[in-house]
Amino acid sequence: MNPELSHEEIQRYSRHILIPDVGLEGQRKLKAASILVIGSGGLGSPVSLYLAAAGIGHLGLVDYDRVDETNLQRQIVHGSSNIGDFKVDSARSRLTDLNPNIQIDTYNTPFTSENALGIAKNYDILIDGTDNFPTRYLSNDVAVMLGIPNVYGSIFRFDGQASVFYAKKGPCYRCLFPEPPPPGMVPSCGVGGVLGVLPGIIGTIQATEALKLVLGIGDPLIGRLLLFNALDMSFDFVTLKKNPKCRVCGPNADIKELIDYDEFCGVPGHQHEDEPNLANGQITAVELEKALAGKNPPLLLDVREPHELEISALTGAVNIPLGGLAGRLAELDPGREMVVFCKTGIRSQRALDLLAAAGFKRVKNLKGGINSWAEDVDPRLPVY
Amino acid sequence: MATLRVPALMKMYIGNQSEVTLQGTTVAETLNDLIFRYPAIKFHLYDDHGELRRHINLFVNEVNIKDLNGIQTPICDFDRLILLPSISGG
Ligand SMILES: [Zn+2]
Secondary structure, eight states: OOOOOOHHHHHHTHHHHTSTTTHHHHHHHHHHOEEEEEOSSTTHHHHHHHHHHHTOSEEEEEOOOBOOGGGTTTOTTSOGGGTTSBHHHHHHHHHHHHOTTSEEEEEOSOOOTTTHHHHHTTOSEEEEOOSSHHHHHHHHHHHHHHTOOEEEEEEEBTEEEEEEEOTTTSOOHHHHOSSOOOTTSSOOHHHHOBOTTHHHHHHHHHHHHHHHHHHTOSOOSBTEEEEEETTTTEEEEEEOOOOTTOTTTSTTOOOOSOOOHHHHHTSOSSOOTTSOOOOSOEEOHHHHHHHHHSSSOOEEEEOSOGGGGGTOOOTTOEEOOHHHHGGGGGGSOTTSOEEEEOSSSHHHHHHHHHHHHTTOOSEEEETTHHHHHHHHTOTTSOOO | OEEEEOOTTTGGGGTTOSEEEEOOSBHHHHHHHHHHHOGGGHHHHBOTTSOBOTTEEEEETTEEGGGTTGGGOBOOTTOEEEEEEOOOBO
């Protein structure tokens, strides 16, 4: 039996209840539903705002990050006064203000193989609003193992994708993408950028699909993938089928429990863009300034995207974006000393690993990237 | 002549266009025409073994070539191909 609605709730949700396909019974289904939103960022913001407003009775929010200034261009559940707060706390206060009738549980932690099943088992639907490949594969596998739908959305610059991966009735994320891209080949939004309104469009589509699933109405995006492009304002659909060789939902699936997703993807899922996990072979901006003034200045290799050079650049640097580096190694002299840099030092660390694996032995990574050069050496350059 | 739709992630390799018209009677021939005209995209499509990268899907008229005849899938005039890589942003 679905819960009763109070008079206040009937008034609040009257525009839903007036729709014959929803009605009182539909609104009670929404009140009875539990939905877990993974990530309180670009996608998680509109998803959680609309699900809270719609009266989903129990919302879960998972995120470990804090709100920073660069989030506010698109993460509309947070505000300027929340900068520095944990995202789940900031989101909870906004959502509670929007709808005090619902229960919101927050998980201020990375979503990992250790805790994911324990958290997700309390929910009927997962919403994938994460920003990295390891957590996307993890969310998918959790949904398959629990037998619940995973409402998927993903964005990059002007492009968005959305689907409902529900292994009981159709394909899962792994059916479509059996393996992640090689590390560094597909940039994140923190690296490649994203139009601020794009997560709004894709996130509201995810929220729509979740509401349809709860209400049991319409034709959900199971077995279909929506491809949106904001520049052309185009919506394309492609058909997805279950992959008989799928390692998690196929008849011969060999993944029966959660795996190490960072290892599977070759990248860490939970790493702050501003806190690179650097290994050996580093050079600071101040040390680099000295080296460049010396007798044998190193070659500067800038692995950022071409348009980032318009924001800030170092004179004489060679630009080969990280995604294309593996195909352009022949342009570089393995004997020459080289310093690789990007915005903050993460992409350049991947470039360094790639160069080291290809036999380059005299490469260093500029610690903190060109942003740290701007802070410590040349204040004329902006930090971005 | 078929048209190929290329995602934001890769359009920089094909002269910043999101759609190109290509020649070929199979998916393989059509991709060869693409690579002949825009060599920079090859590395992003194929791995070291010359196989289509596993995070990339190609659809012909909304159907995945994995559910058709792979890269030997025949292509007719006015067919619409869509290149779909995984993206992770959120
Ligand atoms: Zn599957």
